[in-house]
Amino acid sequence: AAKEEGKNSFHFFNDQMLIDISKALELESALQTALDNEEFCLFLQPKYRLDSGDLDSFEALVRWRHPEKGLIMPNHFIPQMEQGEMIFQLGRWVISHGLNIIRGLERAGLGSYKLAVNLSARQFCDDKLVDHLQACLQDMPGDRLELEITENVLIHNSELAASVMKQANNLGVTVALDDFGTGYSSLSYLRQLPVDVIKLDRSFIAPTNESEESRHIVTSVIDLAHKLNKYVVAEGIETKEHLLFLQEHQCDSAQGFLLSRPIDEDELPDVLAKGDVQQMAKSHLNADVL
Ligand code: C2E
Ligand code: MG
Ligand code: MG
Ligand code: MG
Numbered sequence: 001a002a003k004e005e006g007k008n009s010f011h012f013f014n015d016q017m018l019i020d021i022s023k024a025l026e027l028e029s030a031l032q033t034a035l036d037n038e039e040f041c042l043f044l045q046p047k048y049r050l051d052s053g054d055l056d057s058f059e060a061l062v063r064w065r066h067p068e069k070g071l072i073m074p075n076h077f078i079p080q081m082e083q084g085e086m087i088f089q090l091g092r093w094v095i096s097h098g099l100n101i102i103r104g105l106e107r108a109g110l111g112s113y114k115l116a117v118n119l120s121a122r123q124f125c126d127d128k129l130v131d132h133l134q135a136c137l138q139d140m141p142g143d144r145l146e147l148e149i150t151e152n153v154l155i156h157n158s159e160l161a162a163s164v165m166k167q168a169n170n171l172g173v174t175v176a177l178d179d180f181g182t183g184y185s186s187l188s189y190l191r192q193l194p195v196d197v198i199k200l201d202r203s204f205i206a207p208t209n210e211s212e213e214s215r216h217i218v219t220s221v222i223d224l225a226h227k228l229n230k231y232v233v234a235e236g237i238e239t240k241e242h243l244l245f246l247q248e249h250q251c252d253s254a255q256g257f258l259l260s261r262p263i264d265e266d267e268l269p270d271v272l273a274k275g276d277v278q279q280m281a282k283s284h285l286n287a288d289v290l
Contacts, residue, residue: 027080034064035089041065042098043262046277047116047233047255050247053282053290057114059148059255060098061262062090078120088126091119096136099145101265110272116146116176121153124161133171142172148199149175151183162193169194176233181221190228198225202236202256209241219249226250240284247285258284 034040044058064072081087098115106112123129137145147168153161165175176197177189181204189195200221207214218234225232234246237256246254259280263271271277282290 024080027077028084028086031064031077031081031086034066035086035093038093039065039067040090040093042094042101042265044098044101044265044268045255045262046260046280047253048259048281049253050243050251050281050285051290053279053285055111055113055278055281056253057116057146058102059116059262060094060101060118062094082120082122085126087120087122088128091117091123091126092128092132094118095132095145099136099140101268102144103140105269105272108269110269111278112144114144114146116148118148118178119153120150121156121161124153124157124164130164130167130171133168133173137171137173143174146174146176146197148178150178151180151189154189154193165194179235181217190230195230197231197233199233199235200251202234205234205236205242205246205256206238208245209239215245218246218251222249222251243281243284244286247289254281 041063043061043063045061046055047057047059048055062074062078064077066072078087081090094117098117102113102115133142133145147165149161149165168175174196175194176199177193177195178199179201180198182201190198198221200218204214204217204221208218222232231252233253233255234242234251235255237243237246237254237258239258242256243254243258260277263277
């Protein structure tokens, strides 16, 4: 019995770990295939200006259209891609493909929009990133592109991140601090980095109906952002009350399921041609102050 116990307690490397490793390797090779076969696609979620109600930009959200498993959300594959360099290739694809969509809409007479893309911390180590931005923006003003970065970008290698952000800024590209308020040292980053936009995390928006504290946080962040000459976007707007509260407190833009879910790139031209999505914010906002 002692022998049995000894055997069983020797658990440095067990079957579950072997299964996990082989699953991770399988996912990694499937992801490389997905990159090579262009199995990724973008969903675009509108952002609306609260001073006019206009739809003026789209955030690109990547999905993996798996040939058998269907649509896979980014939290299932971005972390794995960030372990290595696959995230670099994916990130560059999101930028070039996203801007191609924006150009296509413009050519089709469906409007001129800005594109926002998400960059994770690891992507600042991509030494081809800045050249790629420049190449993608040959025929477009740089301010048609925004980089959404999260505060954790700055935990590691913040000098490199700051330098990439400055180079992007020099091309006219704007930078937004995503999920603002959920990371570390938000306030010091606002001083140190070339940030143009604060994107208030949806965890602050959801409780504004019930919680006075949340309302104070939201209005104070808007006020702070404006004093620092920055633009504020609120994400995760799910109710009309959220939207009207933000309008009343001079938030600059809003995004969320109330206004529009992220739209499949393949459906976007038809959706814009119909025209309803452009009217979504106007239909909810207080018209007296538009
Ligand atoms: P994020 O940048 O904060 O993106 C917003 C997420 O919130 C999206 O989820 C969006 O579908 C969701 N969302 C939008 N409006 C609402 C709302 O009103 N209510 C609720 N409950 N959710 C809302 P998604 O597409 O699953 O993306 C999750 C995260 O994955 C993103 O968070 C972003 O950090 C990351 N991600 C997405 N695309 C990319 C990419 O191309 N590159 C990188 N590095 N990360 C990406
Ligand atoms: Mg984002
Ligand atoms: Mg966000
Ligand atoms: Mg968020």
